[in-house]
Amino acid sequence: MPLTIPRAILFDLDGTLADTAPDLAEAMNRIQRERGLVETAYEGLRPFASAGARGLIGAAFGIKPGEDGYEALRVMFLDNYAEALAEKSSLFDGIPTLIQDLLQHGLAWGIVTNKAARFTDLLIPQIGLQEAGCVISGDTTAHPKPHPAPLFEAARRLNLQPNECWYVGDDLRDIQAGRAAGMPTVAAAWGYCGHAAPISWEADALANSPAELADLIRHSIAQ
Structure with missing residues (x-):
């Protein structure tokens, strides 16, 4: 999909707008300390910050959702x-x-994250994002990303059509959600990105920094 002239830019939160990995990693390391375990190095946790509890528990303990011990770790971590x-x-x-x-x-701007509202609502004003035109959390709609429902809801709240919004994110699920919603997508290569190369996600564009994203937006408007 070409990068058409946008009327709004929607952003993922963790790893796109905000560097939240230090606090997420500390929440995981605290569990390890309390259990007398060696802490997982920050460098080993950071790439999984955008995947939340699922990604960080997997990185620190090698346990997946549905496996023994996962739910207890998830509750402790959160x-x-x-x-x-x-x-x-x-x-x-x-x-x-x-x-x-x-x-x-x-241009309007908003936030669409898979982080639950009980965290999003506390975090956003503390890091200076309270002026967002809309905030869609992981439990705002019936389905989180990569389902398009959260992006549809964001466009609705901004009184725009989905194809009038760009979606910017640092995780494959962000690009999948944006495509499913019919939005032009931009991979935020400055973010966490897991262990996958963003260029492989088939986003409509890739930005290596917020300044590059600003250039993409200015170029689209000037066309």
Whole structure:
């Protein structure tokens, strides 16, 4: 799908707008410390931050959803995270400038994340994203990404058609959700990205930094 002129830019949260990996990793390492285990190195956890509990538990304990012990770890991890979710989290360099760029061009912007609302609602004002035109959490709709439902809901709240919005994310599920919703997609290569190369996701464009994304937007508007 070509990058048509957007009326809004929708963003994933973890690994796209905000670097939340330090607090997510600490919530996991706390479990390991309390169990007398060696902590997983931050470098081993960071790539899985966009996948939330599922990804981080898999990286730290090698356990998948449905396997013995997973649910107990998930509850402990989420409780730990809720207690300290904005200690070290911050916006990526260039994001405040990018948002100002959007506003100067008259574009709306919003957030579509798989993070549950009980975390999203606490985190967003603490890291300076409270002016988002809409915030769709992982439990706002009946299905999280890669289902398109959250993106459809974001477009609805902005009074736009889905194809008038771009979706920007650092995980394959983001690109899959955007495609399913009929939105032009941009892979945020500055984010966590798991162990997959974003160029393989078949996004409509790839940006290596928020500044590159701003250039893509300006170019599309100028056409």
